[in-house]
Amino acid sequence: MQRCGYVHLWLLGSVLLICLISGVTSVKGDVALLHQESHLKPLSEFKSNLNQTEQGNGSRVITGISIVTFKWNHVKTPYLVALWILVAVLAKLVIESFPSVTNVIPESALLICFGWILGGIIWAADLQQTFSLTPTVFFYFLLPQIILDAGYSMPNKLFFTNLGGILLYAILGTVWCAATLGLSLWGCQAGGAMGALDIGLLQYLLFGSLIAAVDPVAVLAVFEQVHVNEVLFIMVFGESLLNDGVTVVLFNVFDAFVKLGGPRINAVEIIKGIISFFVVAFGGSLVGLAFGLLVSLLSKYTKNIQIIEPGFIFVLGYLSYLTADMLSLSAILSVTFCGVSCQKYLNSNMAESSVNTVRYVMKVFANGSETIIFVFLGISAIDKTIWVWNTGFVLLTLFFTLVYRFIGTFIQTWWLNQYRLVPIAFIDQLIMSYGGLRGAVAYGLATMLDDQRIKEKKLMIGTTLIVVYFTVILQGVTMKPFVTWLKVKRAAVAEVTLIEKVQNKVFEHSLVAIEDISGQIGDNYLRGKWKIFEEKWMSRFLLTSEARKKQDYIFNVFHQLNLKDAVDYVDEGERRGSLEFVRNESAFINFKKKLGDEFSEVLPDIMAAASDDPDAMRRDPVSSVSLQMHEKTMQGTRETEDIDAHHLLQQHLYKGRKQHLHRYSRNHLDINTDDNEVQEIFQRTMRNRLESFKSAKMGLAPAKTITKHTKKDQQQKMPNGKSTDTSKNYYANNEGFELSEGDNASGSEASGGSFPFRVNYKAGAGIENPTFMPDPDPMAPMQIPPWQAEDEPDGSTVSPSQRAQVRLPWTPTNLRRLAPLRISTQSTDSFAQADTPASQEKDKKWPPPPPPPSDK
Amino acid sequence: YDTFMTVSCHSYVDTSISLEQIENLHKRFQRLSDNEETISRKHLDSIPSLDNNPIKKQIIEAFFDKRNQHQDEVGSCEEIGFEQFLMVMSHFRPPSLKTTEEEKEAMRKEKLRFLFNMHDTGNDGTITLVEYRKVVEELLSKSGDIGQEAAKAIADAAMLEVASTNVPHMDPDDFYEGITFEHFEQILKGLEMETRMYIRFLDVETPTLRCGKSTS
Secondary structure, eight states, rough: HHHHHHHHHHHHHHHHHHHHHHHHHHHTTTTTTTTTTSSSSSEEEHHHHHHHHHHHHSSSOOOOOOOOOOOOOHHHHHHHHHHHHHHHHHHHHHHHHHHHHHHHHHHHHHHHHHHHHHHHHHHHHHSOOOOOOOIIIIIIHHHHHHHHHHHHHHHHHHHHHHHHHHHHHIIIHHHHHHHHHHHHHHHHTTTTTTTTTTOHHHHHHHHHHHSSSSOHHHHHHHTSSOOOOOOHHHHHHHHHHHHHHHHHHHHHHHHHHHHHHHHGOOHHHHHHHHHHHHHHHHHHHHHHHHHHHHOOOOOTOOOGGGGTTOOOOHHHHHHHHHHHHHSSSSSHHHHHHHHHHHHHHHHHHHHHHHHHHHHHHHHHHHHHHHHHHHHHHHHHHGGGOOOOOHHHHHHHHHHHHHHHHHHHHHHHHHHHHHHOOOOHHHHHEEEHHHTTTOOEEEEEEESOOOTTTTTHHHHHHHHHHHHIIIIIIIIIIHHHHHHHHHTTTTTOOOOHHHHHHHHHHHHHHOOOOOOHHOOOOOOOHHHHHHHHHIIIIIOOOOOOHHHHHHTTTHHHHHHHHHHHHHHHHHHHHHHHHHHTTTTHHHHHHHHHHHHHHHHHHHHHOTTOOOOGGGGHHHHHHHHHHHOOOOGGGGOOOOHHHHHHHHHHHHIIIIIIGGGGGTOOOOSSOOOOOHHHHHHHHHHHHHHHHHHHHHHHHHHOOOOGGOOOOOOOHHHHHGHHHHHHHHHHHHHHTTTTOOOOTTOOOOHHHTTTTSSSOOOOOOOTTTTTTTTOOOOOOOGGGGGHHHHTTTHHHHHHHHOOOHHHHHSSSTTTTTOOOOOOOTTTHHHHHHHHHHHGGGGGGGOOOSSSSSOOOOOO | HHHHHHHHHHTTTTOOOOOOOHHHHHHHHHHHHHTEEEEEHHHTOOOOOGGOTTTTTHHHHHHHHHHTTSSSOSSBOOOHHHHHHHHHHGOOOOTTTTHHHHHHHHHHHHHHHHHHHHHHHSSSEEOOOOHHHHHHHHHHHTSTTHHHHHHHHHHHHHHHHHHHOOOOOOOOTEEEEEEEHHHHHTTTGHHHHHHOOOOOOOSOOOOOOSSSSSOO
16 A cells, blocks of 8 residues: 555656646647647657757857756657656556456556546646647557557467458458448438538548447457457457458548549449458558568577567567558558467577567557557547537447447358357357447547548547547446356366377367368368478478477477476475475486486476466467466466466576676676586585485484585676675565575475475566566577486486386375476486485486586 | 168267268268278278378277277277268267257267277276377377377376376375276366367258257
8 A cells, every 4th residue: 555655656746747848848839749740750850859959059159068958858759758658657557556446447448537637637737738649659659569469469270260250250340330330320410310510421431430440459458357268259359450450441442532522433433442442451461471471580590699589570560560551551450460470480489588578578568558548548538629519420429339330240140150160159249249349549540530521520539539438438347247247158267287288189180180081171171281381381491490399389298297397396395394395206206307307308498487388378368468468377376376486496496696697798698508607506416415415314404505605606606796696685585485595496406305495485476577587598408518418318218117107106296307407407316316225226217427527 | 872871860860960961971981982881991091181190090990999889889890881980970060059058968978988989099998008108109209309208208297197186185105097087077178178079071051951850
C-alpha cells in the first residue's frame, strides 16, 4: 500500500509536469507534438527546432558566455515523447497495482478512463486539446510493433489449421459488416431517422468499412484475461488480426470511390476496386512472407554478432511494414505474415538468449504501444471540437454494428460448420460475435477521413469513439461474466509432461498414416506433406546446421525433462530438509546421471526457462499471444514455482561470477568459457566434493572453507570484483534465497548430505526478475574439456544393469536426472560412486574421475 | 456388391460413417488390395506416402490386430477383409453435433484403446518399459541424430513420469510394471486426444445417409 502511495505521487508529479509543459507550449503558440496536423515528421521538426534555436542564438548580440541556458525548444519533441511514454506506463503501473479491479474491468477499459482524466486535466490547463492520436503516429509508430508481436507469437499450427475459417470471417465478415452497416445507415437516413445529414451512400459505405474491423489490440486485451478454448481464441484473434488489413484495404477502395465521385463510378471501376482489394491483401501478405524468409535467412549467419542479432527482426519487420505501405499494399498483413513466417526459424537459429531478448523486447514494445494507444483513445475524447452529436446516427451505428456482427457470425459459422469436422458450437458463436471489439484502428482510420469530401467527418470520429468505448468498456467488462455464465469451454491448463509429448507425436503420426492409408487428402495429409517439404527444403535453406539437429522435438523433450527434474529436485530438497534430501541418491544415481550426460551433448542450455520452450508456447496459445509477458506465469502457482526454482538453480548451479566478467563490453555478453575457467570450476567442484565427502564420512559438519575461493578465483574476480560482490549480496538478500554457500551448487548437489540446503524462494519473482539471465552459450558442447570428451564414448556405450533394462527402479526421490553439472558431470558420478560403493556393483559404469589436466 | 455393402453395414453399427464414405473407402480398399478380397501387410507396406512415417510399422500392425476388430480375441491375423479394414478406420471417425454424451464417452474409450493397443504389443494389458522403449525408438528413428540410447532414456523418463503421477506412494523397492489402460487414460486426459482423433474421410456433403442404427 505504501508503494502504491508513492506511485500516485509519481504519477501526479508527471501529470503536473505534462500540464506545465503543455501550458508553456500553448502559450508560446508552438506546435506541440501529436498536434493534429503538424508532426508528420517529428524528426525533421525536431531538426528545424534545432536550427531555430541556433539561429536565435546567433542573431542575438553575444554579451558573454552564459554558463547554463534553458533550451526547451531544443529538446521539446523528444522530451514530450518520452514524457508521454512515461505517463502512459506509469498509468499502467497504477492500474496493475489493483488486481482486484483489473480482475473485473479489463485493463484496456481502465486505461481509456485514465485517458479521460488526463484529457480533462489538459483541457483544464489549455482550454483546448493539444494532444490527440493522429493517424501518422498511430500507423507508423504505434501499430507496427503490436502487429509484429501478434504475428511473431502466433500459434502457427492452430492458426493454419483454422485458416479457412479465419479467412472467411476476416474477409467476408468484414465486407458484410461494412456493407450492411453502410446500407442500413443510408436507409435510415433516407427514412428520416437522423435528421439532415450531408452523407451520401458512398460515404456511408466508407464509414462502414472503417468501423467494421474487429481490433486485435482490443481483442487481445480482453481475451487474454478470459481463457477461452483455443479454437475460439484463434478464431477471434486471427480474424481480428487479418481483418485489420482487410478493413484498411476496404477503406482505401471506398476512399478512392468517394474521391472519384458517385456519377463516375461504373462497372469497370467497381471491378477494378475488387481486384485491387485482392491484390493489396495478398500482395501485402507476400511481401511479408518475403521479409520473413529474409530474416530467417539472415539469422542463419548472425552467430558472430550475437548482441545485435535480435535487432534484425525488428528492423526487417518494420521495413516489411513500410515496404508494403510504399507499394500501397496492405502493411498490416505484411508485418503479420513476416512475424508468422519467421518465428520458427528465428527461434531455432538464434542463440537462446537472443530468442529471449526478442521475445521480451517485442512484448515491451507491443505492451507499451498498446498502453499509449488506449490512453490516447481516452484523451482524444476530451475535445469539444470533435463532438458533433447526432443521437440517431450514434445509436443506430451502435445498434447496427452489434446486430450485424451477430448475424454475420451466425451465417458464416453455419456455412463453415457444413465443412468443419468439429463444428463450432452455438455458445462459441455467441462469444465470437460478442468479442467483436472495435479499437484504435477504426479511430485512426476515422481521423484519416478527408473533411473536404466528407462533411460530417467530426460526427464520424465522435461516433467511432463511442463505438470503441462501448465495445471495449461495456463488452469488455461483461465478457468475463458472460463467458462464465454460458459455461464456454475454457482453455485447458496444460502441464506438459514428457509422456504427453511423446504420445502427442505418436498420435499425429498415426493420423497422417491413416489418411495415407485411406487415400484421403485431408488436413493431416497436407500437414504431413508440408512437414516433409519443410524438413527437406526450408530447413536446409533457412536453418543453421546446428539448429537443424536440435530442431526435432527432442529438444523440447529434453527441456521438459530437465526442467522437471530441476524443479522436483529443489522441491524435494525443500520438503525434506537438507539431510534427508540426498539420502536416497545412492542407488539410482547412475541411472539418472547417465541420462543427463547423454543429453549434455545434444543440448547445451539445459536450464533455459520454462517459457523458452517453443512448444509450450504453441500449446498454450492464449497466453503466448497475449501482450502480457507475465501472462505466461499465470498458469498457476506451480508454474511460477517452476520458474522460481529454475531461476534459483540457474543462479546457483552454473553461473557464479564468471557471468559478470564481460559486462562492461558492448559486444560480448557470453559466459567466459575459456579453458582456464572450466578447469577452475572443475577443480572447485572436485574440492567441494572431496571436502564434504570427508566431512560426511567423519560425521563432521562441513567447514565453511569448502567454497572458499582459491587464489585464482580471487584474481579472476579482480576486473570487476565489486559488482560481483554486490550482485551476490543481491541474490542473497533481496531475492529471498538462502542457499548456504550456494555459489556452487554442484557442490551442494553432490554433497548435500552435509550441506544445509535451504531454499526460501518467493512466488512472483519469476521471469520478470532483472537478474534472470538464461544460459546463453549454444557452443558449450563444443567446448567440453578434453578430459571429458575422452569419456563420452564410455558413457554412451554402457548399458544399464539387467534389472534396470526391463523394469524401472522407482523411488520417490529418484528424479535426479538433473544435469546441473554440465561441466563436470563425470566427477559427480565418481563421487557418488565413492560415496555409496555398496549399491554400485550392478550399475557400475563410470570410470574413476578423469584426471583434470594439470593446472599450468 | 450391394449385398456386400449391406453385410458390412449391418455388422458395422455405431459409426457415423456414411454410405458414401464407405463406398469411397471400399474403392480405396480395392485399389490397395489389387481387387482381392483381402488385404495383407505387404499391401499396406507398399503405400509410398507411408514411407516417411516413423510409426509406419505400428500403424500397419494395428490393422491386423484382432483387438481392434471388436472381437474378444487377441493376436493378429495375416490378412483382413474390407469389414475389418472399415472397423479399424472407424476409430478415426469424427464426432458430430448429434452424438450424445454417452456415445462420446464410448468413443473416447474406444479411440484411446486403439492407441493403447498400438503400444501394447504384448497383448497383456500393460505397456511395459520394453514396449514403450520400442515405441519411442521408432518414433525417433526418422530424426537422424538421435541415437538409440537417447530414445531409451526418453522412454525411461516418460515411464517414470507415468509412475510418479499414477502411483505416488511406492516403496523404494517397488517397480512400476507398466502403463495400464487406466493410467494411459489418466495421463492423456490433458491432451484431449479423443476430440482430435479423427480424419476427414472425404468431403462429407450428406451426413444424413447413415447405415445401420446408432446404438450407444
